[in-house]
Amino acid sequence: MKLILASNSRTRKEVLDKVGVTYSVIPSNIEEHSDKTDPKEYAMDLSRQKAEAIAKNIKDGVILSADSIIYIDDRKLEKPKTKEQAKEMLKSLSGRVNYAVTDSKLKVDEKKSEIALNLQIDEKICSMYDYFEIFLGRMMLCRKSAEILGTTFKLTVNGRKVL
Secondary structure (H helix, E strand, C coil): CCEEECCCCHHHHHHHHHHCCCCEECCCCCCCCCCCCCHHHHHHHHHHHHHHHHHCCCCCCEEECCCCCEEECCEEECCCCCHHHHHHHHHHHCCCCCCCEEEEEEEEECCCCEEEEEEEECCCCCCHHHHHHHHHHHHHHHHHHHHHCCCEEEEEECCEECC
16 A cells, blocks of 8 residues: 655654655645634644645555644644744743653554554643543544554553553
8 A cells, every 4th residue: 555645744754754654755735724713623624635635646545644733822823934933933832831741652563563652741741631632633543544554553651551
């Protein structure tokens, strides 16, 4: 099965490289715009737009398309265009960490067809409940992606099996 990354995202490439997945990159090059006001719907809409733009030009394969957005105080933070905007964005985020992963390890066991993610969370900064409230959607996407790739996804947090 051919995997196509619909993005030039350095982070997404690093994750796929770390897992050892073979993929090709076809950036969607769309103008990122959505009328959605809910952060989750906004990111999902942009992700859908990217996938649809790529799908027009390929015959087979699985398209991996994603988007992320930062909202703070009910305000969407756009990608900064200048150093000054970047500084202002960092100032607005300073001291407002709502979760803290202190360590993460990703293990791919090809013999067992298993992908395992082990996280250490500093529960003094963020409770386990708060962490899951923030990241449950992403965890479920990991699980679904593993199914598509014919593997299982396992998640362990602070030594406790979660998925």
